[in-house]
Amino acid sequence: MDPDLPQTIDAYLERIGATRPARPDATALRELQLRHLTTVPFENLSIHLGEDIVLEEKALLDKIVADRRGGFCYEVNGAFAVLLRALGFRVTxxxxxxxxxxxxxxxPYDHMALRVETDDGTGPWLADVGFGDHAQHPLALDDHTDQEDPRGTFRIAQAPAEGGEDHGDVDVLRGGAPQFRLDPRPRALDDFRVGAWYHRTSPDSGFTRSPVCSRFTTTGRITLKGHRLLTTVGEERHETQLESDQEVLAAYREHFGVRLDRLPSERGAGVSVPNG
Structure with a gap:
């Protein structure tokens, strides 16, 4: 065990504005997920800054905690898994x-999500702080009925078998539309390296086309894509065009706590928040 991990976990909790829970139960998991979503941005800036993406626990904690950055799914969910395990949750x-x-x-390995077991006999839970605009609360993995969430109606449904093989995959749906297909078999952090490499290098990946930084707010979402600042409040969406590079750098600091000394390079257009 890393001798510095307890102090790092304390700093992680401070980063997301959370206190150490008394027990690893469903209530604590719900609170930790919400605080993570509203504090740590979903962002792909490293790809557009020429920075390496290292899928190792210490590197992920350094980025999220010490550098006060965010990341895409492999990074933020990978770091969140370390936090949850240190607090007594069982995470896959x-x-x-x-x-x-x-x-x-x-x-395959397009996205990383977390299966979380608590000590109160509930769950197991699908926790996810890295899928762009998604559920605010953890979803009950074994509940195949509609699950109401502040961000919509979700359902976990059995997926059709593919190629004659049935591994028990499930589709996660929002408002009846499929979001992603989840494989229930346990994976290791190293398994996601190829997916991360694809998304940081392929022209077919939405992450290589334009820098994006986005996080939940109590009323909706705020996203910075290139020079466009988009704020969503309920069903209303507002867009502000930032004219200068300094305005963009200031927006990163003000809205996401991300301090950069130069702008990420822009390669493409579009305003959607990539998932994964």
Whole structure:
């Protein structure tokens, strides 16, 4: 065990504005997920700053805690898993493939999510702080009925078998639309390296096209994509065009706590928040 881990966990809790829970129960998990979502941004800035993405626990904690940055799914969910385990939760890394707008499934290890077991006899829970605009609360993995969440109605449904093999995959749906297909078999952090490499290098990945930084707010979401600042409050969406580089750097600091000395490079357009 890393001798500095207890202090790092304390700093992690301070970073997300949370106190150490008395027990690893469902109430604590719900609070930790919400505080993580509203504090740590979902962002792909390292790809556009030429920074390495290292899928190792210490590197992830350094980025989220010491550097006060965010990351995409492998990073933020990977770090969140370390936090939860240190607090007594039982956590399993799961791989998922994202449903595209055309209905096609993405690559294996397209997305990382977490299966979390608590000590109060509830769950198991699907916890996720790295899927862009998604559920605010953990979802009950074994509940295949509609689950109401402040961000919509979710359902976990049995997925059809593919290629004659049935591993018990499930589809996670929001408002009836499939979001991603979850494989329940346990994975290790190293297993996600190929998916992370694809998303940081492939021109077919939405993450390589434009820098994005986004986080939950109590009323909606705030996103910075290139020079455009988008604020969502309920069903209302407002867009502000930032004219200068200094305005963009200031927006990173003000809205996300991200301090940069230069802008990430911009390669593409679009305003959607990539998932995964």
């Amino acid at each position: 890394l799961l791989q998922a493939r994202v449903h595209g707008d055309d209905g096609r499934l993405g690559i």
